[in-house]
Amino acid sequence: MRRGIAASALVASLALTATACGGSDSDSGKSDGPVTITWWDTSNATNEAPTYKALIQQFEAANKDVKVKYVNVPFDQAQNKFDTAAGAKGAPDVLRSEVGWTPAFAKKGFFLPLDGTEALADQGKFEPNLIKQAQYEGKTYGVPLVTDTLALVYNKALFKKAGITEAPKTWDELKADAAKIKDKAKVDGYWGSTQAYYAQPFLYGEGTDTVDAAAKKITVNSPAAQKGYGTWLSLFSGKGLHKADATADAYAHIQDAFVNGKVAAIIQGPWEITNFYKGSAFQDKSNLGIATVPAGSTGKAGAPTGGHNLSVYAGSDKAHQAAALKFVKFMTSAQSQETIALKNSTLPTRSDAYTDKVKADPGIAGYQGVLAAAQPRPALPEYSSLWGPLDTELPKVASGKESLDKGLGNAELAISKLVSGFSK
DSSP states (O other): OTTTOOOOOOOOOHHHHHHSOTTOSTTTTOTTSOEEEEEEEOSOTTTTHHHHHHHHHHHHHHOTTEEEEEEEOOHHHHHHHHHHHHHTTOOOSEEEEETTHHHHHHHTTOBOOOTTSGGGTTGGGBOHHHHHHTEETTEEOOEEEEEEOOEEEEEHHHHHHTTOOSOOSBHHHHHHHHHHHHHHHSSBSBOOOOSHHHHHHHHHTTTOOSEETTTTEEOTTSHHHHHHHHHHHHTTSSTTBOOOOOSTTHHHHHHHHHHTTSBSEEEEOGGGHHHHHHSGGGSSGGGEEEEOOOBOTTSOOOOBOEEEEEEEBTTSOHHHHHHHHHHHHHHTSHHHHHHHHHHHOOBOSBGGGOOHHHHTSHHHHHHHHHGGGOBOOOSOTTGGGGHHHHHHHHHHHHTTSSOHHHHHHHHHHHHHTTSTTOBO
16 A cells, blocks of 8 residues: 555645755765765654664764765655655655656656666666566666565464464455354454555456556456456455445554454555554464465456665766765665564565575565565556556445446546556
């Protein structure tokens, strides 16, 4: 969700833009002093940011010629804030860019190509599909920092109480399991989300997507998509299936119910691992089950590949860009990624960061196991914005305020305005 969805238009903070711009400090470019670069971090300010701040201190201690001004920008505001700041030639030197934003900002010329720079000196260590997602028109505009995907997370104890020994492999199996859990454990077996990002696996399960980027065709209302969304809708009614929550606090409601043992399974990403462990149901970390999302009628199963890259602002001067490249290399090194994984329970993007210590975390090990089924997003700058119209329509559909046909028709029309030259 919050790792794959662009925020709706929000008013950019002029004060933040003015105080956090690349090369904006009056003395930061002086030859007799350190260069000060600004980093906009979009991670969770409570659970993740402290780790990044500690790494900044390590970087500054090892690089006396560079200072880093850290600014934590709420994820749901960062895309629009950066767009505004970069358009005014005053963006931060480094941005923690959601993978869906990277091609969009590259297309606008806001990001510096990193091919051949020290930031990408270890390119061969990173997962190839993650490097591919950081590329636009043959050039690389970000270094993968963390990755993620969605999985079916479940409460092993509740499943065991219902006599279920393994995670469901299809949506029909999930429905059957939910009914058993309701009978035996007296709680709902599954609670689904009405948000578009969480509905994406249902499309993949039918072999389709919101658009076919290669064919330049909008497929959100195709027969295959209708079938996928029909399955998604069916999981809001039935024995052991929690009704749809279309309120503004739905994400928190679902998460809280799961971590406290009031629902047995949800679809969620690894950014919540640390919060899982804080819940009463997962004081014993081994109680957390993690499995690939169930398959659709085609037998296919998978979820979107998400995550964040570190990208360098193309509008900074050479001194700030050089310092930014050095900083990006440090933050995405194997040692830094190991630290981030151990502290934040997020997934590294390079193979040599999956050390024995990292894989000892059952949450990380579990999500690493489902990454093979993650589906990369197409190299379409507008792709992440396509979930916006669906985020408007799907909650209405799930709560019975409009039909699935009407909702998908409305989404198709809205998407057609976002992708020029695409047929329906």
